[in-house]
Amino acid sequence: MKKTRLALALASCLVAGSAMAQSSVTVSGLVDAFAGSMKNSGEASKASVGSGGMTTSWIGFKGIEDLGGGLRAEFNLTSFFQTDTGAYGRFSGDNLFSRDANIALAGNYGRVMLGRGLAPSFLPTVLFNPFGDSFTFSPLVLHVYTPSGNFGARSWAQANAADSGWSNEIIYTTPKFGGLQANLHYQLGEVAGQTGKKNIGVNALYFNGGLALTGLYFDAQVSNPNSGSAIIDATAPFNSITRQKTWMVGATYDFQVVKLYGTYQGSKDTTAGTSQAKDKVFSVGLSAPVGNGSILAAFARTKRTGDLLASTSGDVSRNTTSVGYDYFMSKRTDLYAIVMNDKISTKSSGVSFGLGMRHRF
Numbered sequence: 001m002k003k004t005r006l007a008l009a010l011a012s013c014l015v016a017g018s019a020m021a022q023s024s025v026t027v028s029g030l031v032d033a034f035a036g037s038m039k040n041s042g043e044a045s046k047a048s049v050g051s052g053g054m055t056t057s058w059i060g061f062k063g064i065e066d067l068g069g070g071l072r073a074e075f076n077l078t079s080f081f082q083t084d085t086g087a088y089g090r091f092s093g094d095n096l097f098s099r100d101a102n103i104a105l106a107g108n109y110g111r112v113m114l115g116r117g118l119a120p121s122f123l124p125t126v127l128f129n130p131f132g133d134s135f136t137f138s139p140l141v142l143h144v145y146t147p148s149g150n151f152g153a154r155s156w157a158q159a160n161a162a163d164s165g166w167s168n169e170i171i172y173t174t175p176k177f178g179g180l181q182a183n184l185h186y187q188l189g190e191v192a193g194q195t196g197k198k199n200i201g202v203n204a205l206y207f208n209g210g211l212a213l214t215g216l217y218f219d220a221q222v223s224n225p226n227s228g229s230a231i232i233d234a235t236a237p238f239n240s241i242t243r244q245k246t247w248m249v250g251a252t253y254d255f256q257v258v259k260l261y262g263t264y265q266g267s268k269d270t271t272a273g274t275s276q277a278k279d280k281v282f283s284v285g286l287s288a289p290v291g292n293g294s295i296l297a298a299f300a301r302t303k304r305t306g307d308l309l310a311s312t313s314g315d316v317s318r319n320t321t322s323v324g325y326d327y328f329m330s331k332r333t334d335l336y337a338i339v340m341n342d343k344i345s346t347k348s349s350g351v352s353f354g355l356g357m358r359h360r361f
Helices: 001-022 121-129 139-145
Strands: 025-038 045-051 057-067 073-081 101-109 110-118 167-175 179-187 198-208 211-220 243-254 258-269 276-290 293-305 316-328 333-344 350-360
Touching: 001 057, 001 179, 101 167, 121 139, 139 276, 139 293, 139 316, 139 350
Parallel strands: none
Antiparallel strands: 025 045, 025 057, 025 350, 057 073, 073 101, 101 110, 110 167, 167 179, 179 198, 198 211, 211 243, 243 258, 258 276, 276 293, 293 316, 316 333, 333 350
């Protein structure tokens, strides 16, 4: 009997250990802060300690369970926060889990996700500019995602509608075919009586050696992170826009001594089916390894035209240039120094600089 009980106890331990090995939950995140002076075009200069100079600070939980047969269940709950104040979210009024709040099934057929996740424009934008997902110093990200000026008095309406993340979303990610993978995005509008109101999009990413290529398209009618407000965070007349169609192509090539980046994007904004504004966004950049870090340089230009601008200043353009150095003290910790010049054709120019630190955990 003693031998039988001992055998059963050992078997129970082995089964429990096997079950634990088939599932895992991890906590990870990133903390980023900088000190400097910020002055985007048309704004006043402000000396400050800021959050997210290179990457928006975040903390999250990720879980994976092996279901057998190549199938697994996954979940992601990720929250942005502001290192300088300790407030959660990217800005006042942002949702707690505005980066990720989703669950998924993944296997040989690909991956199906439900919840809040990336917009189709996010990966092509941040992977194809040398400053990545910097909402502070990346010229491309500033032009397409970040409005300038105080809420209710914007000096710049971001080019991309519907935010960098979409709520109420279904994403299907294909398996990889060689170096090619695609993501199909569908966001339900969840507006009573307006079943046709939705966001749809697709992107594709190709990686092969030093070459990377991307393309995207989306048709947006719903705002984020919460539906009901304007699809573009802007002052009148841009807050009247009800639909946007956008496409983008991009490429990078890594020559080892230097990596080159380039993107081109076009968008069309409409109100009740009437064309109102068009944006053409062009960006180029490079990164070059020097010492334990990299020199980074990028330029973006947006040309905005259309009937919607006739009541304000007419056609407008924006040019932004950033140059910096990112020094890695370890695989998880880096220091950076960046200078940026920003000029909207109808506003005064602005110069910003920041010295910052970023740590991953």
